[in-house]
Amino acid sequence: MSTYDEAIKKYDPVLGLETHVELSTNSKMFCGCSTEFGAEPNTQTCPTCLGLPGSLPVANAIGIESTIRIGLALNCSIAAYSRFARKNYFYPDMPKDFQTSQYDEPLCSNGYLDVLVDTEDGTKPFRVEIERVHLEEDTGKLTHAGGTTGRIHGADYSLVDYNRAGIPLVEIVTKPVPDTGEYAPLVAKAYVTELRDLLRGLNVSDVRMEEGSLRCDVNLSLTPKGSKTWGTRTETKNVNSLRSVERAIKSEIERQSLELDKGNIIKQETRHFQEDTGTTRSGRSKEVAEEYRYFPEPDLVPIAPDKAWIEKLKKDLPEQPSIRRTRLAKEWNFTDLEMRDVATLGGVDLIADTIAQGTSPASARKWWAGELSGHASKAGVELIDLKITPTDIARIDALVNDGKLTDKLARQVIEAVLNSEGNPDEVIKKRNLSVVSDDSALIPAIEEAIAANPDAAAKIREGKVQVVGVIVGAVMKTTGGSADAAKVRELVLKTLGQ
Amino acid sequence: MSDLTKLSALELSSELTKGSVSAVEVTKAHLDRIDSLDKSVQSFLHVDKTGAIKQAEEVDKNRKENKKVSALAGVPLALKDVLTQQGVPTTCGSKILEGWIPPYDSTVVKKLKSAGIVILGKTNMDEFAMGSSTENSAYFPTKNPWDLTKIPGGSSGGSSAAVSAFFAPLAIGTDTGGSIRQPAAVTGIVGAKPSYGGVSRFGLVAFASSLDQAGPFARTVLDCAMLHEVMAGHDPLDSTSINQPVPDVVSAAKLQDVKGMKIGIIKELGGEGWQTGVLNRFNESVELLKSMGAQVKEISIPHSLYALATYYLIAPSEASSNLARFDGMRYGLRVDDGNFSAEEVMNKTREKGFGKEVKRRIMIGTYALSSGYYHAYYAQAQKVRALIAQDLTNAFKEVDVLISPTSPTTAWGLGERVNNPMAMYLADLATLPPSLAGIPAMSVPIGLADEDKLPVGLQIVAPFMNDDRMYRVGGAIEASLKTKWNGLLIDQAPALGGAK
Ligand SMILES: [Zn+2]
Numbered sequence: 001m002s003t004y005d006e007a008i009k010k011y012d013p014v015l016g017l018e019t020h021v022e023l024s025t026n027s028k029m030f031c032g033c034s035t036e037f038g039a040e041p042n043t044q045t046c047p048t049c050l051g052l053p054g055s056l057p058v059a060n061a062i063g064i065e066s067t068i069r070i071g072l073a074l075n076c077s078i079a080a081y082s083r084f085a086r087k088n089y090f091y092p093d094m095p096k097d098f099q100t101s102q103y104d105e106p107l108c109s110n111g112y113l114d115v116l117v118d119t120e121d122g123t124k125p126f127r128v129e130i131e132r133v134h135l136e137e138d139t140g141k142l143t144h145a146g147g148t149t150g151r152i153h154g155a156d157y158s159l160v161d162y163n164r165a166g167i168p169l170v171e172i173v174t175k176p177v178p179d180t181g182e183y184a185p186l187v188a189k190a191y192v193t194e195l196r197d198l199l200r201g202l203n204v205s206d207v208r209m210e211e212g213s214l215r216c217d218v219n220l221s222l223t224p225k226g227s228k229t230w231g232t233r234t235e236t237k238n239v240n241s242l243r244s245v246e247r248a249i250k251s252e253i254e255r256q257s258l259e260l261d262k263g264n265i266i267k268q269e270t271r272h273f274q275e276d277t278g279t280t281r282s283g284r285s286k287e288v289a290e291e292y293r294y295f296p297e298p299d300l301v302p303i304a305p306d307k308a309w310i311e312k313l314k315k316d317l318p319e320q321p322s323i324r325r326t327r328l329a330k331e332w333n334f335t336d337l338e339m340r341d342v343a344t345l346g347g348v349d350l351i352a353d354t355i356a357q358g359t360s361p362a363s364a365r366k367w368w369a370g371e372l373s374g375h376a377s378k379a380g381v382e383l384i385d386l387k388i389t390p391t392d393i394a395r396i397d398a399l400v401n402d403g404k405l406t407d408k409l410a411r412q413v414i415e416a417v418l419n420s421e422g423n424p425d426e427v428i429k430k431r432n433l434s435v436v437s438d439d440s441a442l443i444p445a446i447e448e449a450i451a452a453n454p455d456a457a458a459k460i461r462e463g464k465v466q467v468v469g470v471i472v473g474a475v476m477k478t479t480g481g482s483a484d485a486a487k488v489r490e491l492v493l494k495t496l497g498q
Numbered sequence: 499m500s501d502l503t504k505l506s507a508l509e510l511s512s513e514l515t516k517g518s519v520s521a522v523e524v525t526k527a528h529l530d531r532i533d534s535l536d537k538s539v540q541s542f543l544h545v546d547k548t549g550a551i552k553q554a555e556e557v558d559k560n561r562k563e564n565k566k567v568s569a570l571a572g573v574p575l576a577l578k579d580v581l582t583q584q585g586v587p588t589t590c591g592s593k594i595l596e597g598w599i600p601p602y603d604s605t606v607v608k609k610l611k612s613a614g615i616v617i618l619g620k621t622n623m624d625e626f627a628m629g630s631s632t633e634n635s636a637y638f639p640t641k642n643p644w645d646l647t648k649i650p651g652g653s654s655g656g657s658s659a660a661v662s663a664f665f666a667p668l669a670i671g672t673d674t675g676g677s678i679r680q681p682a683a684v685t686g687i688v689g690a691k692p693s694y695g696g697v698s699r700f701g702l703v704a705f706a707s708s709l710d711q712a713g714p715f716a717r718t719v720l721d722c723a724m725l726h727e728v729m730a731g732h733d734p735l736d737s738t739s740i741n742q743p744v745p746d747v748v749s750a751a752k753l754q755d756v757k758g759m760k761i762g763i764i765k766e767l768g769g770e771g772w773q774t775g776v777l778n779r780f781n782e783s784v785e786l787l788k789s790m791g792a793q794v795k796e797i798s799i800p801h802s803l804y805a806l807a808t809y810y811l812i813a814p815s816e817a818s819s820n821l822a823r824f825d826g827m828r829y830g831l832r833v834d835d836g837n838f839s840a841e842e843v844m845n846k847t848r849e850k851g852f853g854k855e856v857k858r859r860i861m862i863g864t865y866a867l868s869s870g871y872y873h874a875y876y877a878q879a880q881k882v883r884a885l886i887a888q889d890l891t892n893a894f895k896e897v898d899v900l901i902s903p904t905s906p907t908t909a910w911g912l913g914e915r916v917n918n919p920m921a922m923y924l925a926d927l928a929t930l931p932p933s934l935a936g937i938p939a940m941s942v943p944i945g946l947a948d949e950d951k952l953p954v955g956l957q958i959v960a961p962f963m964n965d966d967r968m969y970r971v972g973g974a975i976e977a978s979l980k981t982k983w984n985g986l987l988i989d990q991a992p993a994l995g996g997a998k
Contacts (some may be wrong), residue, residue, distance in 0.1 A: 031507035047602050050822045053595065054582045054604055058737050088817050088867070092840050140507040152840065160827075293867035295876060298707035298816055300737050 007257030013184040015177040029168035041161035049166035063168035066204040071108025084297040087233040093140040101136035103294040108133035116192035129175040140165040161185030168452030173396030185249040197321040332361035353390035451473035502527035507721040521572030541659035545619035571614025576660035576669040579620035582701040582706025591623040591635040592897035594851030603703020627705040630925040648909035651681025658685040669715040676929025679941040683904035683955025694936030695740035698733030704820040706813035723751035750956040750966035751973040757791035762897035775947025779954040811879035818863030868878035887935040904941040938965040942972040943987040
């Protein structure tokens with residue numbers, strides 16, 4: 001029996017997820033600076049987000065609205081009175097040495113998100129309860145130069161970029177999720193997937209895990225079967241893809257169970273997920289309770305949202321991703337399983353966008369869930385992160401339907417587009433990939449093939465059309481597979497008087 | 499032209515408008531006086547001669563070209579070194595900010611500049627506005643122009659000294675628990691703390707965010723009101739700024755009439771422990787107000803007894819967080835031998851850069867906000883703060899304004915209280931309740947104490963965003979005393995000060 005199965009037999013895992021979402025507002029949370037990703041370090045700063053003496057914050061109304069919309073979409077209650085709080089701690093990535101966050105008066109609380117997981121007994125729903133959704137500001141980004149660890153300790157020097165400081169960040173915290181048993185890793189993955197789609201549907205964030213606009217911390221503890229008290233939990237950070245969410249939990253279940261089996265106790269600590277090994281390594285110990293000296297932010301006024309406004313936001317929420325998927329599955333004629341696969345891959349919107357440009361649902365699914373998901377998993381990224389757009393796919397599909405590309409050539413075009421060689425038409429031109437269906441281009445090749453295979457040619461002239469394959473094969477070989485085989489066949493037969 | 503430095507802002511304004519004198523001449527006259535006399539007073543941390551003359555030239559040019567200029571254009575002003583002015587050092591009286599040149603103007607400075615008010619320089623203060631004597635400045639103590647062996651009050655002691663020494667007719671201070679009113683009182687001038695949110699805090703280096711408020715100093719109530727009007731108004735850069743019209747303080751200051759006004763004497767502020775000379779002058783003021791037709795009665799603000807304890811939990815708590823950013827990472831002092839870790843740089847910079855009183859308050863605040871003590875201290879203090887505010891709201895159902903002596907004593911000797919923080923804190927006993935309630939209050943001179951011949955101030959407290967009421971009462975008292983004294987109280991100051 002595997003370590004994992006052993007662990008599940010003896011212990012019940014209790015999950016918890018803390019997700020940070022960078023909002024895609026145009027300006028930062030408390031000043032007017034741009035939030036554009038990828039600018040020169042420290043060019044998107046001002047006295048406020050640099051924490052210069054005398055500067056003051058002004059809350060971004062869109063940031064507050066987006067947070068409330070997220071809360072509503074997660075079935076939360078919206079606080080009639082909410083405040084920002086200062087979380088005080090010293091660190092060079094925080095210009096003020098406190099983070100403007102929320103503490104005991106968050107904007108949204110007590111919601112839930114339902115997810116579906118495939119189990120041995122078929123598809124099963126799990127409810128993940130939401131503790132709170134609150135709004136805070138991001139910190140600056142530190143880069144540690146020199147040293148061997150890549151961490152602040154042991155670095156020769158560190159650089160800080162405050163472009164990220166002050167970007168609105170929404171923190172979504174679940175309540176502890178018990179009773180998921182062996183499905184704990186899948187439930188966690190399904191939750192983050194569903195959350196990502198929900199956020200994308202709300203159009204509040206890019207939700208790109210690799211750019212850090214969606215970050216996930218995973219809490220996990222094990223309870224011996226039959227025990228009523230939960231074990232000590234660890235918090236695993238740096239879990240930056242859907243696959244990692246699943247892997248991190250699985251590995252943490254295995255690690256904790258082995259420790260418990262040995263009679264060791266689980267240390268309350270922060271752990272870091274390592275993408276290469278799929279395991280977690282010990283970070284900062286959390287045994288000493290952290291002292292953040294929270295208190296209400298006196299530089300900002302309390303938020304008391306108007307009830308009618310909240311009702312309006314609620315009314316204007318987009319369709320819930322699960323309801324939308326059911327509707328689309330029907331429209332597209334996908335089975336439940338096909339649709340769930342597409343959803344797990346994060347391909348619903350990609351497929352919808354491809355269909356919107358004229359591709360049939362079946363083809364769109366074939367490209368994204370078949371061809372491209374392979375590329376994504378090989379590259380270890382999400383579908384949406386591939387450097388190819390629904391427009392590209394729709395174009396490729398149209399060329400195949402028009403007989404301008406074979407499936408084989410289409411795959412080559414896709415690879416080239418993924419390699420940033422250009423859009424499909426540019427790639428086809430550059431690589432000279434289009435199907436040779438032009439007769440005049442094929443005739444010399446056909447004549448050459450006939451000359452090289454006199455016996456076969458003679459048999460065809462006599463009416464033994466079955467041997468035409470020999471000559472077609474030869475033509476295909478000389479044209480490097482770029483010819484349309486049906487067309488070649490037709491021309492060979494015509495040339496030989498059939 | 500007689501000595502330009504002895505004129506009020508209003509008088510200077512009228513001379514400048516007439517064209518009998520230029521802004522450059524006015525500015526130079528004040529700079530010359532600072533040059534020759536500030537050695538003994540030490541009210542300025544930084545005199546910006548070049549900048550001031552440039553500003554004055556600009557005003558003269560605008561007047562010559564008949565461009566519309568504000569009433570106070572060309573009038574010089576001293577700015578407390580806690581407000582940022584682009585390109586001019588801002589230290590907050592601390593070594594930790596030595597050498598920092600702000601890249602931006604505070605909203606107050608922006609307003610001063612656009613009114614054509616000439617900023618002469620930055621005035622001394624208790625480090626990060628923590629203190630009541632200006633002895634906590636990391637640079638040097640400022641002296642009281644009435645008696646150079648006495649303190650000028652604090653924390654805005656540089657500004658009060660500059661105005662009372664005739665270095666400038668106007669000055670800006672900030673008041674967190676009395677830092678404008680108490681210095682005004684002990685130097686015999688006028689100082690006002692506007693309603694919280696009445697003046698933008700953008701660019702005011704924070705001590706205690708929920709209490710800090712910038713305000714004007716002047717030698718007359720009307721000058722003070724004119725500066726108040728320039729500084730005040732809604733600012734979208736300050737979330738706590740009030741989006742309401744500025745109370746008409748200038749008209750109120752000119753009214754000189756309190757007939758029919760209901761005035762309450764705060765019962766708890768006075769009596770035992772208060773200097774006799776202070777109480778004598780206060781009682782005379784009460785009689786004066788009655789004689790001018792005001793109805794005066796005693797009113798109890800029961801929770802004001804807890805104001806000191808409340809203030810010394812809330813202000814240090816906020817300060818402990820506000821002052822965290824001074825860590826040597828981005829600006830100001832940095833203690834680093836090249837091998838220190840980030841944490842060591844932070845610790846050593848703060849250890850070296852902050853003075854004793856600042857460290858004391860950071861420690862008190864850090865303690866009060868700690869998770870085990872938050873509810874017993876910080877949260878409890880906020881509840882008492884609400885009760886004090888409620889007491890004052892209730893009082894204003896019965897009276898139009900409240901009065902008390904501004905400070906329990908006159909100016910004390912330099913060095914007398916430096917080792918006794920409690921004695922120092924008591925100087926703010928009367929000024930704390932309005933600060934905690936966020937309501938406006940001012941101090942006007944009402945005479946000299948019998949014992950030491952030093953100035954005594956009367957505190958006038960008004961309801962939230964009714965700042966005009968205190969100017970009305972202040973203006974009336976000033977007018978009446980001016981007749982009695984044949985001039986302002988400040989004109990009675992010894993050699994360095996008045997002596998026309
Ligand atoms: Zn900014």
